[in-house]
Amino acid sequence: MTRSTDNKKVIKVHDSDNVAIVIGQGGVAAGTQLQAGLVAIVDIPQGHKIALSDIPSGAEVIRYNEVIGTATETIPLGGHVNERNIALRQPPSLQELEVATREYGPAEPLAEYTFQGYRNADGSVGTRNVLGITTSVQCVAGTVEHAVKRIKAELLPKYPNVDDVVGLTHTYGCGVAINAPAAIIPIRTLKNITLNPNFGGEVMVVGLGCEKLQPSTLVSEQPVKIYGANEKADSSGHILSLQDERFVGFSEMMAGIMAMAEQHLAKLDQRRRESCPVSELVVGTQCGGSDAFSGVTANPAVGFAADLIVRAGGTVMFSEVTEVRDAIHLLAPRVIDAEVGEKLIREMAWYDEYLAQGQADRSANPSPGNKSGGLSNVIEKALGSIAKSGTSPIIDVLGPGERIRKRGLNFVATPASDFICGTLQLAAGMNMHVFTTGRGTPYGLSMVPVIKVGTNTTLSRRWHDLIDLDAGRIASGDDTIEAMGWELFHLILDIASGREQAAVERLGIHNDLALFNPAPVT
Template identity: 40%
Template sequence: MIYNSTALLVLGQDDDIAIARRDIAQGEHLDEIDGASRAPIPFGHKVALRPLAQGQPVRKYGQTIGIAKADILPGDHVHTHNMGMTDVTLHHEYSVDAREPDYVAPEAVRSFMGYKRASGRVGTRNYVAIISSVNCSATVCRAVAEHFKDREIMRRYPNVDGVVAFIHGSGCSSNGYAEGYSYLTRTLTGYARNPNVGAALFIGLGCETNQVTLMLEEHAMQTGARICQMSTQGIGGTRKTIEAAIAAVEDLLGVANEDRRSPQPLSELVVALQCGGSDAYSGISANPALGYASDLLVRHGATAILSETPEIYGAEHLLTRRAADAGIAEALLARIDWWKHYTSRNNAELDNNPSHGNKEGGLTTILEKSLGAVAKGGTSRLNAVYEFAQPVTAHGLVFMDTPGNDPVAVTGQVAGGANLVCFTTGRGSTSGFKPAPCIKIASNTPMYERMSDDIDINCGDIVSGDETISEAGARIFELVVRIASGEHTKSEDFGYGDNEFVPWVVGAVM
């Protein structure tokens, strides 16, 4: 940000537009253009700083975000009526900005209170999971989880955060060797392996394509004291399966209740970076502040997972410059190419984004949205690229290929091992993502004040000039440490997170 007046934010010296810090009336004098606004400019929307001819690129963040659909004059409101998407030929440089993180000294590495698992990984929560292999067992799974909503029952297990059912709409009538099947089985077993899950019960119908036994074998999981399975057909119907599952979960709760928190290094944190319900301020305040916090976590040896491939489209060149090596850069570009083919064969395009709410908040094209979204990744070196729900093993900043749909994207990240979620929003969000706690981060103060019951931290003071990005990022970092150690988020206080498990469905359903 190079200029911050009472009316406008100018982000770069070569930018063609500025951002309204408040509602601007038509005819109001603007020092930045030495003239008056030619139309009402809503809070967060763009105003032209200089003349732009039809067909001329429009720049924000020093990057092209679209093309003028008509002649634009200084003081004009710049949005969907006069700016549109354009094909951008990006120059991809590999690894030129890839620098070894400035790690903190070993004696200065921060710690949090976490659950050390037998796998060596560390959880921030301790749940018992009930996982359906197929939609046909979803009702049974839900009924068993509802049984354990009884507070009197759960008081017997004070070290367990809850029993949660992970149910979905697939698992059968699909090719067991196809891409979508791999995504599903990676997701289901990934949730069972997530360090925030102390024990898990898989429940199938019995005749589905996604056979539990075969799935566990494929992903090298063995049943035992913390992992068990059953099928409704094998046990003899709904009522008998619910009774058997309740008994099995009672045993799992007893095992999980033996777990205790202990001091663990921040290097054991795996944080999912997400944005949803974004506005024009997301890329100015909340996202770069989260990026600063992400860089701090990386310096302590932690892992941060950037995702949502359609929402880095047009900004991927910024990540290839930070790739640790050429192979990582090429893996990222391969996922972009996959998405171009995927959207084409489904009669869609990657600019089927921003959403209605994004546009109302001032975002016009996916290029503009992506340039703001990628800021969540800070400045750290990119150390790996993963496909959806693949186990994340690298430390530092990594990327996971997911859709932009928030529940699907977070489902992939949690399946990959994320034990905490940081979620920026400009329009407001009420989601939770069990078994991972979710920190909500507001991009602007008006929304935060309206939805303070749901939002954990406000970055709107960056917009007003009362706080720097680094100061807000440091606050986020400290909150991450506290939440990882057991402090509740707002969404946890509301009990959110039972309905946001959404595996990515790709391919034919037959």
């Protein structure tokens, strides 16, 4: 028996698609009439694909007007299309890509918008005023975490203009092949994180003393002074080593860290917010815990907001090599010139080789949760992922751990792992972060505000105190991509200005840094 409904139940992205995704909490039951001539012949969960016609075995499965795979069996009209009946196709050839073929006229400027930020001596602008304490080796991570708790309790209340104190702990620094070619990635990542605009040039480095990664490497562009507990800290001090012979016992190590912290807190406390143009924003975009709605709701809304920021002269970065690799043929025409195209191809090729060396391939992505959310394979995931990039030209490509060089839309090469990607975007210099999710994740960063955008209303309502913006309203027809993009743009300005806090800021949720280290561990 056929069930009928007057409500919108499926989303078809393009007229050429032969699949659509089911919307509505709980999905649809077998026998439900979804539209004229379309009846679900089996139960289909929310976000999963339904065949809009008979798809013979070996025929192409099309979504976003792109082939996402071939049917491994005949899929009847109204059937459930999923990872079990779609075969993965080969990725686009890097040698045959058309590069820099799209012509861009001058974008309509967007100059009237500002935010309240912290100007730094190096010309960058922060959205928060944070004391960062980084480490040169994992051996001192516990000590730094202990010190951060004491600094927050004993010192931070004396400096009301400082937002927070954060420990930038990690698992690198010793027991590694420090001179291996690929070691440049974690080293420059740590170094560039110290230059993040939200730290105002006042990052401290706590080392052990015998590590391979020397602390001075991380602050080589800053005045360097090494001192112990019995030596008066001054404004140029950035480095403290626990093995310094002047320290007698753990209490003196703590006294040294606290003395150094007070000097830096006093300087940070002098910073004040001032009106800054949107051109000073550096916004990182990322998706995690994605589902089939990501590419039709949250990511396109982020892409629209990204275009607004670029029109205002600001900087936006998108990343996740494995989640753009299968859509690279759509990105290569958008690079601004052949040189940027060569960089893009080089990063794709490097990662192909990296996966091959590890005896892995792109089929390792997506995750089980992504598949439960309706994403059948990495091709479908990539086509939705690149929607975050909007429509602007790609003006530069950065390798992992490199710092932003040009304003505009940048591709920053990173793995797809959420926190590795976030760590590398911090190194690139982002001062705001936008993170989309359909399955849900309590992802957060301690030094940069993270705006969470839910791809579907079911998640956004269930995680009402973790999600900042419900893009599921696009799927239901209650909002448009354009309206949601503008709403996100204004939310970015409000949170960047400190007028509002992102949900994870209010809750104090963040994870440790996660370095990308493709070099050998000894």
